[in-house]
Amino acid sequence: MKSKSAAKATPNRKEITHTRIVETAAKAIRRSGYSGTGVADIMKEAGLTHGGFYAHFASRDEMLAEAARHAGAETIAVTEQLFANVPKEQRLWTLMNVYLSDEHTANIEMGCSFAALGSEMHRQAPEVRAASTQKIKEMIALIEAELSEQSPANARQDAMMIVSSMVGTLMLARAVDDKELSVALRQSALKHFAPKEN
Structure with a gap:
């Protein structure tokens, strides 16, 4: 038999569904932007009916706020995890290289929400x-x-x-349709912040 505290810690069906909607919306806003993210599309992508939306949120804006909070928290969690696995003197330089990498530039849906959504805020x-x-x-x-x-x-x-340089550089690198320019923008930022030789 579960204790009361254990039962409380286990999320119920509504909480699980709510989390699924927020996670789906967090991906969608990074992929399609706020204006390109509709309630019906989110619910469909989450495998739910449109009619169930108002059991979880009072409005679309309330859902978008939770999605923005969740997406931002994911960005911070990735940064914290990186810092935990890299020697202190290499952390910021490693973060910049990961942040401005080809992989992160291409991975809008799961990447940094600040760069994906900054121009719409x-x-x-x-x-x-x-x-x-x-x-x-x-x-x-x-x-x-x-x-x-x-x-x-x-x-x-x-x-x-540092934050504004990383976010701004990534936004521009994703915005241009010139692959060489995209790479050059990121390399320029990395060169500017590269550790100075003693």
Whole structure:
């Protein structure tokens, strides 16, 4: 027999379904953008009926806010996992190389939500913007923590520069239809941030 706490920890059917909708929406917004993501399409992709949507969300914007929060959390989790498996002095340089790699550039659906959705954010509902903004702040704080030992006075400013450079470079690399330019943009950013030789 399960204890009350064990029973509480096990998600019920509605929670499992809710999570499936949010995960599906998080992929869809990165793939198709906010404006290209409809409720009916999300529910169909999640294997559910359109009519069941309002049992989980009061509005499309509420779903999009949760999806943005989930997508941003995935970006942060990948970064934390990378940091946990790389020596401290190599973490930021490794992150930049992974972030600006061919694989990440091509993998919009599962890649960084900030780069996939950044250009659309200003047109979103306040709750969607707030969810994304919070995750961007968390990403900056994660980078700031890595930099704080090297140069505590400039750690926050440098962290914002690194995050904005990675996200902006990836957005442009994906936007252009010239493969050589896409590669050159990413290589230029990596060259700029490359560790200086002693």
